[in-house]
Amino acid sequence: MGDKNRVINGIPASPGISLGRAYIYHRNSKTVNKRLIPSEKIKDEVKRFQRAVELAIEDLTKLQEKIAKNLDQNTLKIFSAHQAVLEDPEVIEVTIVRIRQEKVNAEYIFNDVINGWISNYSTLDNSFFRERTADFEDVLYRVLTKLTGEISFKKFDKTTPVILIARNLSPSDTAEIGRGTVCGLVTDIGGQTSHTAIVARGLGVPAVVGAKVATSEIDEGMLIIIDGNSGTIYLEPDDQTIQKYKSLLAKQVAFKTELQELNNLPAVTIDGRLIELSANIELPVEIDDVLEKGADGIGLYRTEFLYLVRNDLPSEEEQFQVYSEIARRVAPNNVIIRTLDLGADKISSQLLKEEINPALGQRGIRLCLSHPEMFKVQLRAILRASVNGNIRVMFPMISGYSELEQAKDLFQETCDDLKQAGISHDSSVPLGIMVEVPSAAVTANDLAKGVDFFSIGTNDLIQYTIAADRGNSNIASLYNPCHPAVLRLVAGIIDSAHNNSIWVGVCGVMAANPLTACILLGLGVDELSMSPNDIPWIRRLIRSVNYDELRQLSSEAIKLGTSEEIEKYVEPYRIKRQF
Ligand code: PEP
Ligand code: MG
Numbered sequence: 001m002g003d004k005n006r007v008i009n010g011i012p013a014s015p016g017i018s019l020g021r022a023y024i025y026h027r028n029s030k031t032v033n034k035r036l037i038p039s040e041k042i043k044d045e046v047k048r049f050q051r052a053v054e055l056a057i058e059d060l061t062k063l064q065e066k067i068a069k070n071l072d073q074n075t076l077k078i079f080s081a082h083q084a085v086l087e088d089p090e091v092i093e094v095t096i097v098r099i100r101q102e103k104v105n106a107e108y109i110f111n112d113v114i115n116g117w118i119s120n121y122s123t124l125d126n127s128f129f130r131e132r133t134a135d136f137e138d139v140l141y142r143v144l145t146k147l148t149g150e151i152s153f154k155k156f157d158k159t160t161p162v163i164l165i166a167r168n169l170s171p172s173d174t175a176e177i178g179r180g181t182v183c184g185l186v187t188d189i190g191g192q193t194s195h196t197a198i199v200a201r202g203l204g205v206p207a208v209v210g211a212k213v214a215t216s217e218i219d220e221g222m223l224i225i226i227d228g229n230s231g232t233i234y235l236e237p238d239d240q241t242i243q244k245y246k247s248l249l250a251k252q253v254a255f256k257t258e259l260q261e262l263n264n265l266p267a268v269t270i271d272g273r274l275i276e277l278s279a280n281i282e283l284p285v286e287i288d289d290v291l292e293k294g295a296d297g298i299g300l301y302r303t304e305f306l307y308l309v310r311n312d313l314p315s316e317e318e319q320f321q322v323y324s325e326i327a328r329r330v331a332p333n334n335v336i337i338r339t340l341d342l343g344a345d346k347i348s349s350q351l352l353k354e355e356i357n358p359a360l361g362q363r364g365i366r367l368c369l370s371h372p373e374m375f376k377v378q379l380r381a382i383l384r385a386s387v388n389g390n391i392r393v394m395f396p397m398i399s400g401y402s403e404l405e406q407a408k409d410l411f412q413e414t415c416d417d418l419k420q421a422g423i424s425h426d427s428s429v430p431l432g433i434m435v436e437v438p439s440a441a442v443t444a445n446d447l448a449k450g451v452d453f454f455s456i457g458t459n460d461l462i463q464y465t466i467a468a469d470r471g472n473s474n475i476a477s478l479y480n481p482c483h484p485a486v487l488r489l490v491a492g493i494i495d496s497a498h499n500n501s502i503w504v505g506v507c508g509v510m511a512a513n514p515l516t517a518c519i520l521l522g523l524g525v526d527e528l529s530m531s532p533n534d535i536p537w538i539r540r541l542i543r544s545v546n547y548d549e550l551r552q553l554s555s556e557a558i559k560l561g562t563s564e565e566i567e568k569y570v571e572p573y574r575i576k577r578q579f
Contacts, residue, residue: 008213008218010187011209014205016229017248018163020183022219034105038103048147052143060086095113110147121136163185164186165214165215186211187208189212225241275525275542276297276526278527287326292532295333296527297390300394334391336392338434340374342367365396383427384425394434394455401446430453433455451502453502459508463479466478466480466486483563512530519557522554544577553569
């Protein structure tokens, strides 16, 4: 505190710039005491718990109605997810059984059950689940409030816009705060895909998360600027910084209007190169967004989420229904269904033995090949659904040709079984692989001869090439998509694909970053696939660049020796296009 123009850096979570006074938001903490309940009162204790859950569900329903007009579908889905937790037998029934068995008060048991889920999820090497622990916290607070009669949410009563600073924000906190009075969000914890980020994007509010020291360094009422594009927060900025950001703000307003107008225009460069702009989805509910943003199809459907949300194996019929529905809705565009990419890094279950180093263990196609019966259930479901749209199948984590052949053999066996049983399917479904392991990248020329397409999984390719865990914030600075080794591998993969006349896309986060997207476009990629929210501005980027210029730029960039040099070389091109 004190010096002018101090800077805190966090993770950019929702794009845009905001200038305003800080408002420190604290959620009341709760302590939950353990009480023994006499046997004759257990029935009442269970009823008290059930009533609290009912009331919490009623509150959520009202909240959804209240915010329905203001927030997008994504945000509403978050609240349905909370409702689902309150209807989940794994949560509710388990709590009731424990109240009866342990003869202990409802709030204590419920707190314990929810915290069990939170600690399970927070150890997963999957940011989607790690960051959704806020949902469980939210549900916990709602029910505890009903049980204890306390008010758990600090009322937000600001009438003039403020930048809200919090250690963490749950989706409910964010929604109760509402649109209009908050012009920016900063949290100490959280990642790029946390719910704070999702809700902030839904509200169109710039946000920086994971700023670590924000609540301790920022004082109530302090003038601050947050840059949601870079993750920078300026504390008590000087006049020069304020002027700079005011003019950037004016440009931002114009930019938003321009983006909306582009939604259904093709992603074509100035000199006429058409790029496919596709969406990555984890759950079928995201299809509305995909269609609204005018995506050219689904470039990556992470099917393991079907398994992850329930922690068991969905049946062939269930999978068939889900894949068919997606294929129908997205037709005539393609849906690339990635077969299960599960591993002990994502979830623990009977299928997965505990591993010392799960990211290098039995994940993705390795797990499927060692459980062919399970794999064939998924392949049957996909093949049956293939008659309902334009489905493509993609194998994850392929590390070499023999692994690919084993996967293709199982695919062929599944086709033969269906044919023999007279079950309709499309046996000519295109087959592709994720190129995300360095050994696959280096042998891409051979692998390209065995498949119809490649999609480069840069999230993993970066971590395996640099040996830098993608989820470890201690080495986050090493995990750099502009590392020359990564870019040269990507260039080689694209060339190998094209030399063998196959299509190649990129579905890692690199595709949604303007600087790296410029490099990928220049390297000749055919498709970029990203979360639906990122599509509009990457569409705008593509429509404002010149492919020939980018080709030149990228071919020079990848010759440079360090990430810093590469970034410095490409940055002016990006800035010229106001990104
Ligand atoms: C990737 O590795 O780049 C990718 C898109 O897949 P995931 O993030 O699911 O590993
Ligand atoms: Mg991957």
